[in-house]
Amino acid sequence: MIEIRQLAKAFALEKGQKLSEAELQDVRYTGRSFCSVRDVSFNCENGQVIGLLGPNGAGKTTTLRMLSTALKPDAGAILMDGKDVLRDPLLARRRIGFLSSSTGLYGRLTAFENVAYFARLHGMTEVALRQRIDELFTLLDMHSFANRRAELMSSGMKQKTAIARAVVHSPALVVLDEPTTGLDIMTTQTVLDFIRALKVAGTPVIFSTHHLDEVSSLCDRVVVINQGISAFNGSLAAFRQLSADGDLRQAFMSVIKQESV
Amino acid sequence: MWQVYLKELLELSRDRKTLMFVILLPVLIFPVIFGVLGLVAANVTASAQAEEHKYVIINADKAPAFAEQLFYHKNFKQVSTELTEPEALRQAIRAGQFDLVVIIPADFAAGSTELVQSQWTVIYNTAPVLDLIGNYLKDVVKDYSRQLQLARLEAVGVTGKQVDAVLEPVQINKISSAENRENLGEKLGGWIAYLLVPLCFMGCSYPAIDIGAGEKERGTLETLLICPISRSSLVLGKFLTVLTTGLATALITVLSFGGWGYLIGSLAGVDVVAKAMSALGFTDLMLILAMLIPLTMIFASALLSLSIYARSFKEAQNYIGPMSILVFVPLALALLPGVELNWKTALIPMTNISLCIKELVKGTIDMGILTLVIASTVVLAGVLIAFCVSWFQREKVLFR
Numbered sequence: 326m327i328e329i330r331q332l333a334k335a336f337a338l339e340k341g342q343k344l345s346e347a348e349l350q351d352v353r354y355t356g357r358s359f360c361s362v363r364d365v366s367f368n369c370e371n372g373q374v375i376g377l378l379g380p381n382g383a384g385k386t387t388t389l390r391m392l393s394t395a396l397k398p399d400a401g402a403i404l405m406d407g408k409d410v411l412r413d414p415l416l417a418r419r420r421i422g423f424l425s426s427s428t429g430l431y432g433r434l435t436a437f438e439n440v441a442y443f444a445r446l447h448g449m450t451e452v453a454l455r456q457r458i459d460e461l462f463t464l465l466d467m468h469s470f471a472n473r474r475a476e477l478m479s480s481g482m483k484q485k486t487a488i489a490r491a492v493v494h495s496p497a498l499v500v501l502d503e504p505t506t507g508l509d510i511m512t513t514q515t516v517l518d519f520i521r522a523l524k525v526a527g528t529p530v531i532f533s534t535h536h537l538d539e540v541s542s543l544c545d546r547v548v549v550i551n552q553g554i555s556a557f558n559g560s561l562a563a564f565r566q567l568s569a570d571g572d573l574r575q576a577f578m579s580v581i582k583q584e585s586v
Numbered sequence: 587m588w589q590v591y592l593k594e595l596l597e598l599s600r601d602r603k604t605l606m607f608v609i610l611l612p613v614l615i616f617p618v619i620f621g622v623l624g625l626v627a628a629n630v631t632a633s634a635q636a637e638e639h640k641y642v643i644i645n646a647d648k649a650p651a652f653a654e655q656l657f658y659h660k661n662f663k664q665v666s667t668e669l670t671e672p673e674a675l676r677q678a679i680r681a682g683q684f685d686l687v688v689i690i691p692a693d694f695a696a697g698s699t700e701l702v703q704s705q706w707t708v709i710y711n712t713a714p715v716l717d718l719i720g721n722y723l724k725d726v727v728k729d730y731s732r733q734l735q736l737a738r739l740e741a742v743g744v745t746g747k748q749v750d751a752v753l754e755p756v757q758i759n760k761i762s763s764a765e766n767r768e769n770l771g772e773k774l775g776g777w778i779a780y781l782l783v784p785l786c787f788m789g790c791s792y793p794a795i796d797i798g799a800g801e802k803e804r805g806t807l808e809t810l811l812i813c814p815i816s817r818s819s820l821v822l823g824k825f826l827t828v829l830t831t832g833l834a835t836a837l838i839t840v841l842s843f844g845g846w847g848y849l850i851g852s853l854a855g856v857d858v859v860a861k862a863m864s865a866l867g868f869t870d871l872m873l874i875l876a877m878l879i880p881l882t883m884i885f886a887s888a889l890l891s892l893s894i895y896a897r898s899f900k901e902a903q904n905y906i907g908p909m910s911i912l913v914f915v916p917l918a919l920a921l922l923p924g925v926e927l928n929w930k931t932a933l934i935p936m937t938n939i940s941l942c943i944k945e946l947v948k949g950t951i952d953m954g955i956l957t958l959v960i961a962s963t964v965v966l967a968g969v970l971i972a973f974c975v976s977w978f979q980r981e982k983v984l985f986r
Contacts, residue, residue: 423809428809446590
């Protein structure tokens with residue numbers, strides 16, 4: 326179980342940085358800092374898929390970066406099965422798999438080498454990593470391009486390699502930051518199938534998205550982040566009920582409007 | 587850390603640009619460039635020396651022996667002109683009619699025993715750096731003057747060995763206390779550093795950009811940061827990669843130049859390279875390497891810090907470009923006349939290494955100062971590595 330309590334994160338603004346009109350109206354800009362995340366709390370049970378929604382710049386990526394330990398929160402707590410992630414980030418990193426649509430691969434390494442490199446960084450032995458990679462490559466139908474350099478792959482092949490890399494160490498939690506943004510239909514389907522497979526395997530998934538159809542078909546719970554605050558945290562059914570006709574778009578808009586008032 | 591190091595090396599070894607900088611440039615391109623430059627310079631000098639310069643001599647009948655010497659000089663060809671006025675003759679030279687005018691005064695008498703100095707005028711273009719006309723003329727005038735000196739001294743009864751005693755009462759026999767190696771070191775030592783140090787820098791710069799800013803640009807950095815490996819190990823793995831390529835470039839270049847020099851030397855029957863190499867012992871070479879390692883550490887950590895800070899490959903190139911020019915400043919300082927290795931200059935980064943290499947090649951190194959140079963470079967390298975490691979921990983650097 327993952328529990329996120331009252332996360333907050335501010336970034337110092339560069340000296341002389343000029344703010345746009347929209348930024349000036351954003352309450353999170355205070356003096357010389359930008360409070361990207363002010364108060365985000367939610368939790369995720371084993372086997373659940375959580376959809377993280379919110380307008381651009383709401384604080385979703387910062388939240389996921391804190392969750393994956395790439396960024397250190399200024400306040401709040403992240404607990405994985407009761408253990409404090411912030412106190413022992415290395416332990417947490419062993420249990421988290423991370424993927425985003427902008428995640429790149431090492432172009433001059435082959436699919437196998439890309440995945441094996443991260444497996445080694447996760448401390449896997451040569452025997453274990455070869456066995457696991459063989460398993461993943463079979464699952465994702467990657468054997469035909471296992472020895473092809475990433476720079477010569479199609480976008481679908483790249484995304485499959487990125488997926489294999491993200492889960493090569495069999496993570497206890499998978500974090501996805503807008504994993505389908507900018508991808509074509511076929512590649513998007515690969516990612517969605519991957520999330521579905523994780524759900525079936527009982528691996529919790531937290532992913533941010535702008536695509537409400539993905540939320541509708543995959544998520545058990547929904548968290549809406551607006552201006553750095555978790556404005557909604559509940560089941561998909563409860564989220565639907567925010568709209569008279571169960572429309573997710575209307576539900577989302579009602580949360581955002583409520584917060585803005 | 588070693589996983590990161592091995593992966594970075596594997597990736598760089600597959601990169602054409604890195605291979606070009608680390609291997610192709612020092613092994614083939616540099617020797618070809620220097621070779622072509624040498625050939626061009628040799629050809630230009632040879633054709634300049636073979637050139638025939640047209641001259642005009644006014645009042646040649648007053649100094650027939652001189653006129654004859656000039657006439658039979660292989661680089662001079664006599665032409666005639668109606669002009670006699672210096673300004674008109676100068677204009678004729680500017681117009682390209684001839685190259686040199688020698689005006690012998692009308693009252694000059696070669697056979698006169700009267701002890702009066704005669705003032706001659708020569709007109710030619712003195713602007714070229716290689717003053718060939720001036721040098722040729724100087725030799726002819728020197729010979730002619732010697733003839734006059736002998737004749738005049740003979741007239742006053744000075745003959746045989748007395749002539750030398752009058753013309754050159756004191757002759758200096760110079761015996762150098764310096765060994766041949768010292769002379770060679772003084773001339774070549776500074777330039778060795780001038781070649782090696784920028785090569786170490788160049789060998790570091792492209793890989794540093796690729797594995798720092800390049801990692802950000804490719805979107806692989808974030809994934810790397812959430813691996814269960816400390817950020818110090820990550821950055822040290824990258825640092826070691828940059829250090830390796832920097833040292834490899836310098837070593838490959840030295841070996842390449844040595845190899846090419848030996849090849850050309852043996853083909854042309856010149857053993858300059860063999861002499862130069864025999865002057866340096868194994869210990870000296872190891873000491874040069876011992877200085878280059880911490881120096882390359884300085885470059886690797888500074889370049890990696892800049893590269894990590896940059897948002898993109900291009901931004902990193904913008905930072906590192908001007909830095910590569912700055913590297914030459916302390917090296918040029920070491921080449922200035924009068925700048926010697928002492929307890930003060932031993933503390934100036936890069937200048938100290940350059941001066942040390944010079945002293946090592948000369949064979950006159952003070953081991954105390956050498957220790958100080960290595961120690962100060964190691965300390966500076968340590969500080970910069972620590973900075974680089976701490977720099978890599980900062981979110982505002984990694985997520986700019």
